[in-house]
Amino acid sequence: MNVSADHRTSFADWAGEHAVVLETLDFQRAVDDLEPLRDLVGGARVVALGESSHHIREFYEVRHRILRFLVERCGFEVYALEAPFTQGQVLDDWVRGGPGTVEQVAADGIALSLGRCREMHEVLTWMRGRNHAAAQPPLRCLGTDLPGSAASPLPALEEVAGYVRWAAPEALPLLEQAVGVARRFDDPVIFTALGRYQSLGPGEQDLLTSALSRLMAHLQRLTLVQRAHGYGAEHDTAMWHLRGAWYLDHLHRANVQEGFESASTFRDVYMAESVLRLLEGGARVVLAAHNWHIQRTPAADSQGNLLMPTGVHLAAALGDDYRAIGITSSLGRTTTLGDPTPERPQGAWYDAPLPPPVEGSIESAFPTDRLWTLADLRAARPWIDDAASFQHSRMADYFLDMPVFEAFDAIAHVSRSSGTDHVLRRVGG
Numbered sequence: 001m002n003v004s005a006d007h008r009t010s011f012a013d014w015a016g017e018h019a020v021v022l023e024t025l026d027f028q029r030a031v032d033d034l035e036p037l038r039d040l041v042g043g044a045r046v047v048a049l050g051e052s053s054h055h056i057r058e059f060y061e062v063r064h065r066i067l068r069f070l071v072e073r074c075g076f077e078v079y080a081l082e083a084p085f086t087q088g089q090v091l092d093d094w095v096r097g098g099p100g101t102v103e104q105v106a107a108d109g110i111a112l113s114l115g116r117c118r119e120m121h122e123v124l125t126w127m128r129g130r131n132h133a134a135a136q137p138p139l140r141c142l143g144t145d146l147p148g149s150a151a152s153p154l155p156a157l158e159e160v161a162g163y164v165r166w167a168a169p170e171a172l173p174l175l176e177q178a179v180g181v182a183r184r185f186d187d188p189v190i191f192t193a194l195g196r197y198q199s200l201g202p203g204e205q206d207l208l209t210s211a212l213s214r215l216m217a218h219l220q221r222l223t224l225v226q227r228a229h230g231y232g233a234e235h236d237t238a239m240w241h242l243r244g245a246w247y248l249d250h251l252h253r254a255n256v257q258e259g260f261e262s263a264s265t266f267r268d269v270y271m272a273e274s275v276l277r278l279l280e281g282g283a284r285v286v287l288a289a290h291n292w293h294i295q296r297t298p299a300a301d302s303q304g305n306l307l308m309p310t311g312v313h314l315a316a317a318l319g320d321d322y323r324a325i326g327i328t329s330s331l332g333r334t335t336t337l338g339d340p341t342p343e344r345p346q347g348a349w350y351d352a353p354l355p356p357p358v359e360g361s362i363e364s365a366f367p368t369d370r371l372w373t374l375a376d377l378r379a380a381r382p383w384i385d386d387a388a389s390f391q392h393s394r395m396a397d398y399f400l401d402m403p404v405f406e407a408f409d410a411i412a413h414v415s416r417s418s419g420t421d422h423v424l425r426r427v428g429g
Helices: 011-018 037-041 057-074 089-095 102-109 118-133 154-167 169-185 190-198 202-221 223-228 232-258 265-281 310-321 377-383 421-428
Strands: 020-022 046-049 078-084 140-145 285-288 322-337 349-353 372-376 392-395 398-401 410-417
Touching (some): 011 377, 037 322, 037 372, 037 377, 046 057, 046 310, 057 285, 089 102, 089 140, 154 169, 154 202, 169 190, 169 202, 202 223, 202 232, 223 232, 265 285, 265 310, 310 322, 322 392, 349 421, 372 377
Parallel strands (some): 046 322, 078 140, 322 410
Antiparallel strands (some): 020 372, 322 349, 372 410
16 A cells, blocks of 8 residues: 555554554453454464563463464464473473373473463463363464573483384484483583583584484484384474484584574574474464564674574565564563572573663554553554664663564554563562
8 A cells, every 4th residue: 555655654653543452461351352463464374472571471461362362263273382392292282181280381391481470371271271172173382492492402312212212223322322412511501501512522512413413314214114104293203303402402513603692593493493394284373482583584693693583484484474473561670581590490580670662662652551552563554654763672671673664563562561470479589
């Protein structure tokens, strides 16, 4: 649609008049108020829901209300998380009726303590209840990230071992070589594992890379054989665990030479591939990850080198079948991740003040007298004259440079944010 310059307005004015105003964050309430999402989503196969900081109560609530709408009204079947694929298997088992408590499953299956909050327990319980009651294909919950979200490959290799012992015992020596080296730097805390890896000698690092690559090649060669014998699903799952370990090895190597900022994008490659893998059966996927990961545009490291987030890979593969909805806030509190403690070995989340929106940030354009607002940036673009001026968006307690109208298809803006009970319990204690 072409609108003359004389009739264009600012995005702030457009949002004030046309953005969808939502009056509840209650997960249990009906989702009729989210019907405008239907036009925004269209026929997209993947809808990504972001967050400008982890462990924010309102961001979980926004995501989960949108998830309910996409499942109940649009037929989405998979909730894919920024959580390890390997450890996250327990989530899928549990929502389909497996044993355990929701608290333990969420803690075990989601890294960085991001499952340790009431909001995550609530949505997993809803998924389990829906699967128990419904006759349609089960709603699935899966991790997409590297083992330990970039810590140690050992959990993935242990999963592969169970398969290799009966399916390809001749490959056990290669697996044992890889496991032997991985045990040397295994730790659930990311930066501890990264540091231990750097203390390995070059020979050990090369042995791990060689063993993983040879094992990958050996198992890949067996793919058609295993499918012919009826073990295709088991083989493909084992290969995905192994692929995660292989990428993680390259992340550790790149961290030594390039630094973590650049090396961590091996996570994004794997996360994107994990989502695309989920589409192979025709399912529609809701991806929940940080705003940085879901953006459609490249980022840059501190030296100006291009970084490719998950959303860039998905947009390249899917085009208009990918939608990215950033979630952010203007007032209240945020969280930051501090150093590990004995009680919180993955790192302690700290409640932190939320700085006011800066000029040129997307947050500065939204009114703050509403609970939360959903703005379709694609619909707004023909009617506004200042889309290019929005070059910043929040990340925790600072602002990232990004072309917001290119990076996201929509923004969900929460007027006031606060930490989850997991964070606030720590503050109170």
